[in-house]
Amino acid sequence: MGKNTDFQFKTGVIGFPILFVLIIWVVFWFEIRFNVDLNTFGIRPRDIVGLRGILFSPFIHSDITHLWHNTLPLFILSSALFFFYWQRAWNILVFGLLCTGILTWIMGRNAYHIGASGLIYMLFGFLFLKGILAKHIRLIALSFATVFVYGSMVWYILPVDPQISWEGHLSGLLVGILLAIVFRKKIAKPKLYDWQRPDYNPEEDEFLQHFDEDGNFIENIPEDEDQQDIQVIYEYKEHNGNKKTDD
Incomplete structure (x- = not known):
């Protein structure tokens, strides 16, 4: 394995998260400015046309409250991903986005599912479980910090509000947990003492x-x-x- 590039600050650590947030705000501005409704580009479960929402839905939000509630968690969790898991960050984002969207398309209600919350739940599930499995002191600290700050989100994987896509939340959490188990290579390893070596x-x-x-x-x-x-x-x-x- 080459030199570990995790735990090193790079411009991309905050640059890419800022870009993600900027895109969803620009899309929302476009809807307001030109009076365009892009909700139909969301995920429509079990509808072939609705598959396009797998790519487009994370960038579409219903109102300013919905947008604001997703902005800060998306920025913080994606920044943590790029800082602590730099070598795997893009793999996690791409596979997480696709798998979360597909699972939502399979199990979701017959409605348009929009918003970046599915991606946020995926990041939450991955960052929490991966730190525990990796057994690295910094990653474990990140796991506890993640669950301490955003642990209350778990309630919204249940159908507590008909206006909230709990299916998207649940899909994201399950995908994040799965990715934490699957991705093992290019993850920071804990330092081994002499008595731990084979x-x-x-x-x-x-x-x-x-x-x-x-x-x-x-x-x-x-x-x-x-x-x-x-x-x-x-x-x-x-x-x-x-x-x-x-x-």
Whole structure:
């Protein structure tokens, strides 16, 4: 494996997320400015024409509230993806987008499903589970931070609101979990200690050599150490302040 390029800040770490957010805002502006309704380009389950929504639906939003609620999570989670999983970021985004859309098309209600929330749930599921599976301290910290900030989103994979595409949310979460399990290569690995390596030999461990077979601490003294000249220097002060040194 080549040099690990994760955990390194690059312009793309925030550049690509900004681009994603800019696109969905420009699309929304276009709808308002020219009075165009693009909802029909969303995912229409089990409709052949509705398959186009797999690509277009993440960029279409019903109103400003819908758009705003998706903007910040999309920016934060995609930035985290590019910073912590740079080598796999585009794979996760492309496969996540396609698989989430296809699963929504299969299991969704007969309506137009729009918005970037499916992609957001995919990112949430991947970032949370992948950190736990990778066992890397930084990725585990990211997992806990993700669930701490956005853990409440889990409620919306249930049909709590008829206006919300819970099918898209559930699809995204399931796809994110699946991708976290499938993608294993080019993921940052935790640092291995000597005793964790497969070729580790306890008899060659310098630390363990300080203990006998009963676990008692011993000190290994070099054979020629007793042949070294030892010089002890005593230093004291007399009451009159004169300083003397004896060898």
